[in-house]
Amino acid sequence: MLDKIKEFASEFFVTGDPLILGAQVSIGLSLVAIIFVLTFFKKWRWLWTEWLTSVDHKKIGIMYIIASILMLFRGGVDALLMRVQLAAPEVEFLQPEHYNQIFTTHGVIMILFMAMPLMFGLFNIVVPLQIGARDVAFPFLNSLSFWMFFFGAMLFNVSFIIGGSPDAGWLAYPPLSELSGSPGLGQDFYIWGIQISGIGSLATGINFVVTILKMRAPGMKLMQMPMFVWSVLSSCITIMFAFPILTVTLFLLFIDRYLGAHFFTLDGGGNPMMYINLIWMWGHPEVYIVILPAFGIFSEIVSAFSKKKLFGYKSMVFALMSISFFSFFTWAHHFFTMGSGANVNAFFALTTMLIAIPTGVKIFNWLFTMYRGRITFTTPMMWTIAFIPCFVVGGMTGVLLSVAPADFQFHNSYFLIAHFHQVLIGGVVFGYFAGLYYWWPKMFGFRLHEGLGKWAFWFWNIGFYVCFMPQYALGLMGMTRRFNAYDFDMGWQPLNVVSTVGAFLMGIAFIFQVWQIAHSIRFFKKEKDGDAWDGRTLEWSIPSPAPLYNFARLPQVTSQDEWWEEKQRIANGQPAKPLAPLEPIHMPKNSGIPFIMSLCWFTAGFGFVWDWLWMAIPGLIGVAICMLARSFSYDTDYYIPVDEIERTEAALRGTK
Amino acid sequence: MMRPFLRVLTPVFIMLMAVLLSGCGEQFIVLDPKGPIGESQKDLIYFSTILCAVIIVPVLILTAVIVWRYRDKPGSKASYKPNWEHSTKLEITWWSIPIVAILILAIVTVKYTYALEPSKPIESAKAPITIQVTSLDWKWLFKYPEEDIATINYIKIPEDVPIKFQLTSDTAMNSFWVPQLGGQIYSMSGMAMTLFLQADEQGSYYGSGANFTGKDFAKMTFKVDATSEEDYKAWVDEVKATSPALTMEGFEKLTEPSTSDVQLFSSFPEGLFQKVVMQYVNGGGGAHQHHGSSEAEATGTTDTEAAPADTTESHDHNASNTDSNTHAGH
Numbered sequence: 001m002l003d004k005i006k007e008f009a010s011e012f013f014v015t016g017d018p019l020i021l022g023a024q025v026s027i028g029l030s031l032v033a034i035i036f037v038l039t040f041f042k043k044w045r046w047l048w049t050e051w052l053t054s055v056d057h058k059k060i061g062i063m064y065i066i067a068s069i070l071m072l073f074r075g076g077v078d079a080l081l082m083r084v085q086l087a088a089p090e091v092e093f094l095q096p097e098h099y100n101q102i103f104t105t106h107g108v109i110m111i112l113f114m115a116m117p118l119m120f121g122l123f124n125i126v127v128p129l130q131i132g133a134r135d136v137a138f139p140f141l142n143s144l145s146f147w148m149f150f151f152g153a154m155l156f157n158v159s160f161i162i163g164g165s166p167d168a169g170w171l172a173y174p175p176l177s178e179l180s181g182s183p184g185l186g187q188d189f190y191i192w193g194i195q196i197s198g199i200g201s202l203a204t205g206i207n208f209v210v211t212i213l214k215m216r217a218p219g220m221k222l223m224q225m226p227m228f229v230w231s232v233l234s235s236c237i238t239i240m241f242a243f244p245i246l247t248v249t250l251f252l253l254f255i256d257r258y259l260g261a262h263f264f265t266l267d268g269g270g271n272p273m274m275y276i277n278l279i280w281m282w283g284h285p286e287v288y289i290v291i292l293p294a295f296g297i298f299s300e301i302v303s304a305f306s307k308k309k310l311f312g313y314k315s316m317v318f319a320l321m322s323i324s325f326f327s328f329f330t331w332a333h334h335f336f337t338m339g340s341g342a343n344v345n346a347f348f349a350l351t352t353m354l355i356a357i358p359t360g361v362k363i364f365n366w367l368f369t370m371y372r373g374r375i376t377f378t379t380p381m382m383w384t385i386a387f388i389p390c391f392v393v394g395g396m397t398g399v400l401l402s403v404a405p406a407d408f409q410f411h412n413s414y415f416l417i418a419h420f421h422q423v424l425i426g427g428v429v430f431g432y433f434a435g436l437y438y439w440w441p442k443m444f445g446f447r448l449h450e451g452l453g454k455w456a457f458w459f460w461n462i463g464f465y466v467c468f469m470p471q472y473a474l475g476l477m478g479m480t481r482r483f484n485a486y487d488f489d490m491g492w493q494p495l496n497v498v499s500t501v502g503a504f505l506m507g508i509a510f511i512f513q514v515w516q517i518a519h520s521i522r523f524f525k526k527e528k529d530g531d532a533w534d535g536r537t538l539e540w541s542i543p544s545p546a547p548l549y550n551f552a553r554l555p556q557v558t559s560q561d562e563w564w565e566e567k568q569r570i571a572n573g574q575p576a577k578p579l580a581p582l583e584p585i586h587m588p589k590n591s592g593i594p595f596i597m598s599l600c601w602f603t604a605g606f607g608f609v610w611d612w613l614w615m616a617i618p619g620l621i622g623v624a625i626c627m628l629a630r631s632f633s634y635d636t637d638y639y640i641p642v643d644e645i646e647r648t649e650a651a652l653r654g655t656k
Numbered sequence: 657m658m659r660p661f662l663r664v665l666t667p668v669f670i671m672l673m674a675v676l677l678s679g680c681g682e683q684f685i686v687l688d689p690k691g692p693i694g695e696s697q698k699d700l701i702y703f704s705t706i707l708c709a710v711i712i713v714p715v716l717i718l719t720a721v722i723v724w725r726y727r728d729k730p731g732s733k734a735s736y737k738p739n740w741e742h743s744t745k746l747e748i749t750w751w752s753i754p755i756v757a758i759l760i761l762a763i764v765t766v767k768y769t770y771a772l773e774p775s776k777p778i779e780s781a782k783a784p785i786t787i788q789v790t791s792l793d794w795k796w797l798f799k800y801p802e803e804d805i806a807t808i809n810y811i812k813i814p815e816d817v818p819i820k821f822q823l824t825s826d827t828a829m830n831s832f833w834v835p836q837l838g839g840q841i842y843s844m845s846g847m848a849m850t851l852f853l854q855a856d857e858q859g860s861y862y863g864s865g866a867n868f869t870g871k872d873f874a875k876m877t878f879k880v881d882a883t884s885e886e887d888y889k890a891w892v893d894e895v896k897a898t899s900p901a902l903t904m905e906g907f908e909k910l911t912e913p914s915t916s917d918v919q920l921f922s923s924f925p926e927g928l929f930q931k932v933v934m935q936y937v938n939g940g941g942g943a944h945q946h947h948g949s950s951e952a953e954a955t956g957t958t959d960t961e962a963a964p965a966d967t968t969e970s971h972d973h974n975a976s977n978t979d980s981n982t983h984a985g986h
Contacts, residue, residue: 096871169868175845176828176870266846266936272829273844306726309741315751337831337841339849342773346766353758353765360754361747363715367722368746372737374728388719396708399758403765405772406700408839409686412831412866476686478835482868487877490862491683 014164017098019081024161053590055139058546060146061124062443065436067150068118071109073510074157078106080507083467087493087500089485099484100167101186105160107170112194113153115290115424118432120149120204122293123232125443126435127208129539129546130226132217132555137210139588140636145200145207147598152197155605159189163609166190169482171279172253174264174272179257185609191254192605196598198247205239208232217538220557223317226537227303227310230317231296234324235289241328242285249278258608273338280331288327291423292320294431295362298384301438302366304533305381306373309561312365319358319365326355336404337411345404352402359395363388378533379453383434386461390426394419397472415475418468425464433460441532445544446524452516459509467502470495529653536564543652549585549640552649582646584639591636597626685835690857690882692778693838700768704761711757774841775850777818784818784852787811788929791823791830791843791865793913794872799924803892806902808910808919809878814888815858821851824933826911831867834880840866848933855882875915896922 014020038044051059081102085094094102124142128135136142159165166186168176175181177190212233216225225233252263253275262268264275303310310316332340332348366388375381397419401410410416441447479492486492530544538555539546541563556577559565570576604619606612682688689695725734777784788799799806813819823832823843833840837853855861865876883891902921907928910916 096874100868100871168870173829173868176868181828181870271846307728307736308738311741312747313741315747335842337839338844339774339841342770346769349765349769350762353762357751357754357758360711361751364750364753365747367715367719368743370722370726372735372740373726374732374736375723375726376728385719385723389716392712392715392719396712399708399761400701400704403700403704403761403768405765405768405839406697406704408772408774408841409694409697409701409835411840412833413686473684476684478685478833478862478864480833480864480866483874485874 012162014161019098020161027161048592049590052595053143053592055135055143055588055590055594056548057124057128057136057139057142058443060142061121061126063146064117064121064124064149067153068114068116068121071114071117071153075106075109075114076507076510078102078109080503082106083500083503085484087497090488092485094484096484097167100169100482101165103482104166104169104172104190105156108156108166108190108194110424111170111286111290112197113149113156115428115432116197116201117149117153118436119235119290119293120145120201122297122432122435122439123204123208123236126439126539127211127229127232128215129442129542129550130229130537131212131215131220132538132551132557133211133215134550134554134585135588136207137215138207140591140594140630141203141207143591144594144597145204147594148200148203148601149197151598151602152193152195152200152605154193155196155602155609156189156193158606159186159193163189171283173279174253174256174275175266177253178265179260180265188254188257188609191250191257192609195247195250195254196601196605198243198250201239202243202247205236205243208236209240212236217551217555217557220562223314224557224560224562226296226560227299227313227316228293228296230320231292231294231299234320235292238285238289238292238324238327242282242289245278246282246286249275249282254608258611276335276338277331280334281328284331284334285327287420287424288323290428291431292324294387294428294435295320297431297435297438298366298387299369300537301380301384301434302369303561304438304535305376305378305384306370307376307534308369308373310365311369311371312361313560315361316365319362322358323355326351330355333402333404333407336407349402349404353399356395356399356402363392378437379448379450379457380434380438380533382454382457383430383437386457387426387430387434390422390430390461390464394422394426398423410475412480413475414471414479414481417481418471418475421468421471422464425468430460438533439539441527442530442539442544442546445527446520447527447532448520449516449523452512452519456509456512456516459505459512463502463505463507463509465502466505467499470499470502474499531563534567536561538563541566547648547652549587549645552582552585552645553580582642584641585645586637586639589636589638591630591633593626593630593633597623600626685862689836689838690859690861691837691854692856693772693853694836695856696768696772697839700764703764707757707761711753772839774839774852776852777820778852778854780816780818780854782817784820785813786820786822787813789821789823789832789843790929790932791825791827791832791869791876792911793827793870794865794876795910795914795916796832796865796876796878797907797910799929800892801929803896804923805892805895805899806921806924807895808916809876810918810920811863811878811880812888812891813855813880813882814885815855815882817885818852818854821853822929823849823851824929826932826935828869829867830865830869830873830876832863833866834861834863836861837880842867846933846936848929855880858882858884871913872915878918895920898922 013024038047051063054060081094082099085099124136127133163185166172166177166182166189168182168187168190172187172190177187212225212229252261255261256263256265256270262270264270264272266272299310299316329351330348332338332344333352336345336348366384377385397415401407401416401419437448437453474492474495477490477492477495479486479490527544530542530546531540532544533540538551538557541555542551555562566577600619600622602619604616604623607614607616607619686694687698687701689698726732786801788801790797790799796809797806798808798811821832823841824847825843825845827845829845830843831840832843832851834853836859837855838851841849841851843849859882861880861882863878863880865873867873869876899920899922902924904925906921907925
């Protein structure tokens with residue numbers, strides 16, 4: 001009996017690596033600590049009623065952001081491990097198998113479980129406030145989206161200590177990702193983790209498209225929406241068309257692995273090249289999905305801190321929407337070297353270059369928003385200003401890569417690695433950091449310490465250039481990606497060492513950010529009013545943090561930058577808009593179903609990974625029961641009475 | 657605040673430009689080609705870099721100037737127009753700048769895409785030598801069908817003679833890359849790709865498998881030695897005289913996952929390359945059976961996908977051109 005358990009445990013847990021053993025122990029200890037703290041302070045009920053069952057978009061947004069920062073930590077540690085290995089390959093710090101797992105999980109986590117949730121977090125917090133709505137269109141679905149993402153991410157992450165991590169690259173090309181190439185469980189964790197969170201992403205995309213189209217405050221025309229809302233709309237439309245492709249592709253891969261089908265195996269008539277096409281038909285739009293909202297954030301910040309209207313609003317909208325459209329016609333530039341012939345390569349080279357045009361226009365519009373403005377250098381603005389040169393250079397190397405015949409020399413080399421990190425860090429990460437710093441007072445009602453934020457900023461920026469500029473050079477020196485070791489004769493080592501130093505500088509920057517948050521909580525200073533930055537859009541017209549119902553009275557919108565115009569009117573001595581009488585506010589009720597249903601998905605996914613039908617089938621039944629339970633529950637909403645609104649408003653605004 | 661910022665960024669950009677534009681260091685092998693294909697690709701890299709730089713360098717300078725001039729400081733004399741948000745003239749200007757640049761780049765790119773199509777033979781008075789390339793787990797098998805010799809992880813070629821590489825894979829997709837001769841191309845199982853390269857100078861060039869294929873893929877590097885034609889002939893004769901033959905059993909052994917040092921063979925089984933390419937076609941005479949799940953029923957489905965696909969055909973020239981024009985018009 002004991003032997004059997006031992007044998008099971010040695011298969012169940014990942015064993016034999018001191019690094020992982022350390023992680024297992026620390027994860028176990030932190031779990032115990034969390035449970036102890038929650039029990040000791042009697043916080044279980046609070047956790048359940050205030051957070052786990054909440055359908056409030058602001059709380060869901062905060063949970064997304066917390067999860068994504070944890071994932072940033074894990075993805076970042078992966079990156080540092082890789083950099084250590086590459087700085088001194090002769091030491092064999094990591095075994096090849098281990099290295100392959102680490103670059104696979106680094107890619108998946110950073111794109112799908114860091115960038116995506118950070119983006120969704122900002123969508124959730126900002127969009128309803130900017131369009132003057134009280135919640136998203138489908139609050140229950142919103143909660144479900146979050147928990148699907150969360151449990152999907154956990155399922156993927158658990159493979160680190162249980163069962164074994166995937167190691168076929170972040171896009172899992174077959175045949176490496178098929179049973180023949182990856183007989184282990186890692187690839188199944190990959191499929192199920194991404195599938196479950198992918199359903200959540202698709203639902204969020206639909207939710208925000210509907211929210212933006214249907215829930216805008218009275219009077220707000222589409223062409224008066226804040227630019228961030230436009231960017232969310234373009235991103236979510238892209239999600240709606242791109243994510244179903246991912247779901248289908250991974251489902252086919254699952255059937256190949258689980259039922260022995262041959263969609264992507266050559267024996268039996270399948271074709272692995274079909275997978276590569278399909279996954280990039282999702283994968284390329286995916287990078288635009290994450291960058292478009294960053295463009296929106298920069299537009300908001302550049303205008304707010306230049307004290308000037310956004311330049312070229314119509315051009316910006318047109319640029320956003322055309323990028324979203326063209327992103328679906330460029331996928332094959334990820335494999336010019338597949339030999340599809342000159343016609344195909346020429347077509348995809350041209351479509352790729354086309355995207356550079358609207359992107360370039362946006363840069364000019366940001367520059368001319370600052371032109372004749374009054375620029376103040378707060379942390380959000382510093383990230384925005386740092387973004388421009390970084391993204392311009394990253395965009396330029398992207399154009400170089402799009403020149404198909406030249407790409408034959410860049411492909412799969414560190415030149416490519418440097419390029420996409422420059423646009424993803426310089427664009428997406430800088431953008432989301434800028435947004436996080438900008439809207440932080442709105443989320444929590446206090447500011448982050450500016451001094452520490454500037455330290456973090458400089459470490460991030462200097463670290464970034466020290467890390468990735470040498471990688472362009474390494475690419476031109478012939479170093480290809482995913483090498484875990486190389487010949488000393490190639491002369492790659494000095495630049496790799498430099499690059500590793502840069503990576504650690506970014507690691508230090510992250511520590512500064514954690515310190516900054518901790519410091520700001522420790523020396524908590526409540527915001528006096530909701531308008532932390534003398535802002536322009538509606539979210540700054542209400543208290544920070546926003547009350548449950550956001551707007552006591554729905555704002556009447558007459559112009560772009562409504563809140564700014566209102567402040568101007570008052571400053572010019574014009575009368576403020578007359579206040580309409582308060583009315584009871586219709587709100588959605590909290591629900592535990594999203595959490596439970598996602599937990600059931602997790603159970604089903606875990607069961608399929610291990611091929612334990614006794615676990616998978618009850619999981620799926622649980623999902624079905626949750627759906628039925630929701631379908632037959634009619635008590636899903638309530639009204640906040642007027643006197644309660646009056647009390648809340650008086651307390652928040654410190655009047656009466 | 658901006659001063660340290662610019663002070664850090666300026667040298668970084670200068671460094672980057674220097675790296676991209678000069679590339680004179682011997683280690684920058686992509687920018688130090690020794691063959692006509694690599695040479696053209698290098699020209700294209702320089703051309704596109706300079707074209708992009710012509711635009712982005714002024715943009716970077718403009719950014720620095722604007723940020724500096726319009727910073728908020730007491731008594732700033734710079735103009736402040738908080739409601740200035742539109743100028744048709746300016747916006748037309750900066751829609752045109754990238755459009756013109758991309759148009760120029762697009763024309764050049766399309767021209768080179770056809771000129772450098774990998775399966776297009778290199779013009780030369782000399783007849784090309786064929787080398788059949790097969791990527792295995794985790795080694796490269798090179799076969800010289802005309803000389804009837806084979807090597808593992810080593811290529812020797814004569815200078816100034818076009819080499820016709822035919823590529824396939826017996827396992828996951830890899831990518832055959834010899835930077836100093838020219839760009840890479842995927843080696844894919846079930847297909848035969850064609851890549852023409854040529855060395856204009858004698859020398860020893862680095863080659864690698866550029867696409868991830870699992871555990872020891874980093875060990876799939878190899879050397880390409882370009883020598884005089886006499887030396888090449890002498891080497892072939894020496895291999896034929898002194899090396900063992902590659903048998904079918906020997907090949908089966910090579911397909912097992914492992915790394916390998918350089919090996920030389922005086923002969924190889926006839927039609928081996930075709931067998932590897934056609935192994936998934938029913939009745940195509942599988943070279944060996946080790947793929948996929950063992951219960952894979954080799955019955956039923958007729959497979960046309962796996963037939964060797966040559967990539968030279970360009971029958972739908974016009975169709976594709978119209979397509980791209982339509983899109984450019986948007």
